[in-house]
Amino acid sequence: MALLKAFLFVLVAEMGDKTQLLAMACASKYKLKQVIAGVFAATLLLNALAVLVGTYLGSYIRFDYIQLAAAFLFIGFGLWSLKGEDEEEVEEGEACNIKNEDKFGPIITVGTTFFLAELGDKTQLMTLTFAAQAKAPILVLIGATLGMMVADTLGILGGTLISKYLPEKYIKLGAAFIFIVFGISTLYEVLPKAYLTISNQIIFYIILALLIYLIGFRRKK
Template structure:
């Protein structure tokens, strides 16, 4: 799997139901779709450019074996984060004195700071020898995911319940995190006792993040809201 495809795939999965996708959908209720997508593109290039640079810097300082273990743990956390869900704050929808593209870019850039897609970009870049392809992949993935959310949100809400989208994305991350752990950890830890403990912790984490403290998805609520706004 090339760096581009890997980065694209993981970002598309991570962005489904993420707060930045929800923000893009909310903005689409106020501005033209092309303006929203352009603002998302500008913010993503800058934000993920910073993330890729940070990832390459960390990759030059930390041994690859350690990076792979940290990346595996990150994927697990991203999966649990996805199961928990995201919500957007009301203040992110306040009017701005700037034009539509700059308004979207600023809001999206701020929302993406510290978000799981930015952190995941750092993790992927730290493992890759092709930072430019990582940046191209993550940027393309963000545009695809947010384009799907804005344009195809109504179709998804009609045919695919929110919880299936969220749980599908979360389980994919947990699966790849587990696979990476299996390939990265020392052999002495691959015994039945540690494996059982690992899966107990994972199941407990899934329950806490995906059931106990899960946010109700805003995807369909925003889609309905945007539809009413556009019809008004």
């Protein structure tokens, strides 16, 4: 019962969540098996942590600082998505046989990004709650992991399908937009209202606009 409950609730909660769209965006940049491997590793670790915390340390862990780090990671990954490759960089990569070097790079990138983005999110907190209520942590872990993987696999397949019909530059722009918007929305959720003054927001958006211009557009010119 604990397995089925965790599976259904996490599946429903994850549908349309930011991490499902994150999986979709990653699938448009990396190979399908790399994204699935990264998402699975992060999902398993996330749910294991939630079960552990829910079972033993439920009332002592705060996720505010981790969510703040995830917000800046989203924005940074969005800016990185705008970064193009120079011809010299491509030639150097081919000369150094970069395929071998990048074998695990995308998996680590996807896994780390997904882990920080989902850490402290509602689906992990839901898993934590189930683990605290039920006396079957292994079943909760299996159910929650399956629920997240089903939802995120749908996002991954959607991203792979999109990449076949859209030019790469539009995919990069779309991925960058998703990451940056989620990063900004997370900042609004995490930061105290005292920091969300008009002047601070203006300064933040000016800096963000300059970074987007310098990384994504001026560099290409």
